[in-house]
Amino acid sequence: MYLSKEEERILNGELGEIKAKAIKILTTLGDIFNAEKLIPIESTQISGVSYKTIGDAGLEFIEDWSSAKVVVESRMNPAGMDLNDWQDLGISREFAEKQLRIIKALTSMGVKKSCSCTPYHAGLVPTRRSHIAWSESSAVAFANSVLGAMTNREGGPSALSAALIGSTPNYGYHLAENRIAQMVFEVNFNLTNFDFTLLGYYIGTIAKNKIPLIKGIKQANWEQLKSLGAGGAASGGIAMYMIPNITPECESIEKPERIVVSKKDLREIQAKLSTGNEPDIITFGCPHCSYEEIQEIFMNVKTKNKIWIYTSNEVKERIKNIPSNIKILSDSCMVVSPIKELGIKCIATDSTKCAHYSQNLSQIKCVLKSREELLHGN
Ligand code: F3S
Numbered sequence: 001m002y003l004s005k006e007e008e009r010i011l012n013g014e015l016g017e018i019k020a021k022a023i024k025i026l027t028t029l030g031d032i033f034n035a036e037k038l039i040p041i042e043s044t045q046i047s048g049v050s051y052k053t054i055g056d057a058g059l060e061f062i063e064d065w066s067s068a069k070v071v072v073e074s075r076m077n078p079a080g081m082d083l084n085d086w087q088d089l090g091i092s093r094e095f096a097e098k099q100l101r102i103i104k105a106l107t108s109m110g111v112k113k114s115c116s117c118t119p120y121h122a123g124l125v126p127t128r129r130s131h132i133a134w135s136e137s138s139a140v141a142f143a144n145s146v147l148g149a150m151t152n153r154e155g156g157p158s159a160l161s162a163a164l165i166g167s168t169p170n171y172g173y174h175l176a177e178n179r180i181a182q183m184v185f186e187v188n189f190n191l192t193n194f195d196f197t198l199l200g201y202y203i204g205t206i207a208k209n210k211i212p213l214i215k216g217i218k219q220a221n222w223e224q225l226k227s228l229g230a231g232g233a234a235s236g237g238i239a240m241y242m243i244p245n246i247t248p249e250c251e252s253i254e255k256p257e258r259i260v261v262s263k264k265d266l267r268e269i270q271a272k273l274s275t276g277n278e279p280d281i282i283t284f285g286c287p288h289c290s291y292e293e294i295q296e297i298f299m300n301v302k303t304k305n306k307i308w309i310y311t312s313n314e315v316k317e318r319i320k321n322i323p324s325n326i327k328i329l330s331d332s333c334m335v336v337s338p339i340k341e342l343g344i345k346c347i348a349t350d351s352t353k354c355a356h357y358s359q360n361l362s363q364i365k366c367v368l369k370s371r372e373e374l375l376h377g378n
Pocket of ligand 1: 077078117136138230285286287288310332333334335336353354357
């Protein structure tokens with residue numbers, strides 16, 4: 001892999017041991033994937049922030065690196081708890097202390113204390129065709145597909161390394177020739193809001209990590225596209241999808257495999273992911289809600305059941321007049337927080353990604369329904 005004089009100096013340790021380790025991670029990745037060089041990036045979004053998911057080994061790794069400084073705008077993925085309200089929620093002090101050490105180490109490196117999987121709802125919107133190094137899978141799908149930015153699905157350490165060096169190896173989704181759909185899915189019916197998460201999940205189970213081109217969707221807003229990408233990233237490894245007249249890029253290989261999606265396919269996904277009956281709590285915000293979504297929830301809520309809404313800190317600060325049965329939580333989410341230890345055995349969600357990981361990662365049951373049904377108490 002070609003390295004500039006400056007990059008050689010970093011690799012040789014002239015800018016410190018941590019930066020040398022960081023560029024070593026990037027060049028090793030570049031060598032594995034045949035990247036020719038490193039390319040400058042605009043921003044990073046770093047996963048592996050929750051103590052629940054990275055444990056003591058991850059905490060130690062981040063603290064070891066904490067003397068180095070990031071050189072591009074960098075944000076964190078959700079942590080294991082709301083950084084202000086953790087005591088109210090019943091998070092143990094032992095967990096909280098370790099979580100706060102992770103946040104302290106990252107902020108001392110210059111990573112912004114904005115822990116969200118939807119940084120694009122919180123002021124970080126990459127420009128089209130810009131190179132970025134993001135790691136939360138739903139944010140990667142959104143950035144590539146909807147914003148037209150270019151990122152691979154980074155791991156936490158590679159995103160952090162990219163943040164410290166300001167560049168990433170040029171391979172995968174950074175190359176125009178790899179941003180071409182390999183499969184076509186046809187949807188011949190009108191999609192409800194809820195169908196977008198089901199459709200994404202369904203497509204991910206078939207397309208795996210290929211780029212799907214989805215025909216038949218006439219219009220879609222950011223929230224619907226966010227749900228679609230999150231579902232596909234959870235069930236498969238979708239990092240980019242294309243929709244004619246909606247996504248900025250839309251090109252497929254000649255004669256791609258063609259799959260017709262039926263309403264029944266989507267209902268089967270819902271049935272497969274619905275494993276519970278009696279939710280202890282209703283949760284929204286996987287991926288994190290936008291300000292507009294929260295206002296809409298407030299306007300339509302009829303149920304008196306307990307609702308937790310997850311969002312970014314930036315959005316939470318703008319929220320006023322919160323109904324009494326609703327709690328707004330930031331910095332965290334129902335999947336990466338120790339929700340089972342809080343005594344919760346079953347949650348209701350409108351997100352296939354949340355249902356998928358709650359069962360696989362947290363071993364709790366799920367009721368998967370549309371937001372409208374959950375808000376009406378059905
Ligand atoms: Fe975000 Fe957590 Fe879902 S990180 S996409 S709310 S699993």
